[in-house]
Structure formats: C-alpha cells, structure tokens
Amino acid sequence: FKFVSLKESGLDGKTLEKMDAEALRSLPAVREKQREAQEGLARYRERLKRKFGDALRLRSFGVVALGFERLVFWEWN
Structure with missing residues (x-):
C-alpha cells in the first residue's frame, strides 16, 4: 500500500473524481509509487x-x- 497526497499528484479531488482508472495509473506520482510497491x-x-x-x-x-x-490497484504476478 502506498499513498500519494493531492499536493504530490498536482491535482485536486474534483479532478481525480472525473478521471478513469487508466488515466490515474498513468500519473507520474502513481507510477513511481507503483514501482516502489512492486x-x-x-x-x-x-x-x-x-x-x-x-x-x-x-x-x-x-x-x-x-x-x-481515489484508489488505484492491480494484481501483480
């Protein structure tokens, strides 16, 4: 489990609510935390x-x- 603050993401809550899962996964801060988690x-x-x-x-x-x-999740093999 990793956490990205809104400040770190550079977006506000309203913007995040409108984004689909793929757009969330493509955010640089999310990709970095995903790499750390993996x-x-x-x-x-x-x-x-x-x-x-x-x-x-x-x-x-x-x-x-x-x-x-928002949460972004994935299964990792």
Whole structure:
C-alpha cells in the first residue's frame, strides 16, 4: 500500500473524481509509487517462497491511494 497526497499528484479531488482508472495509473506520482510497491512485493514474495515453497500459491495486489479520494490497484504476478 502506498499513498500519494493531492499536493504530490498536482491535482485536486474534483479532478481525480472525473478521471478513469487508466488515466490515474498513468500519473507520474502513481507510477513511481507503483514501482516502489512492486519492488516491495517482489522482496516479500521471495522471502515467503523461500520459507514455504510453492505451498502458498500467493496472489499479490498493489494499492496506491490518491489522497482520500481515489484508489488505484492491480494484481501483480
């Protein structure tokens, strides 16, 4: 889970409300936080895999909050 403030995004809440999911994902601040989240997920998944092997069959999801107005999420394999 990552958080992007409205100030960091450079947008206000009204503008974010009108944007579709693809437009939100393309924002530079969201892409940066998504990259950070994927790096963290990769490290965590590797530790779990070393400890438990393939028994867990994990599914990983990343979430970026844009202020308290919007969420962007994705499944990461």
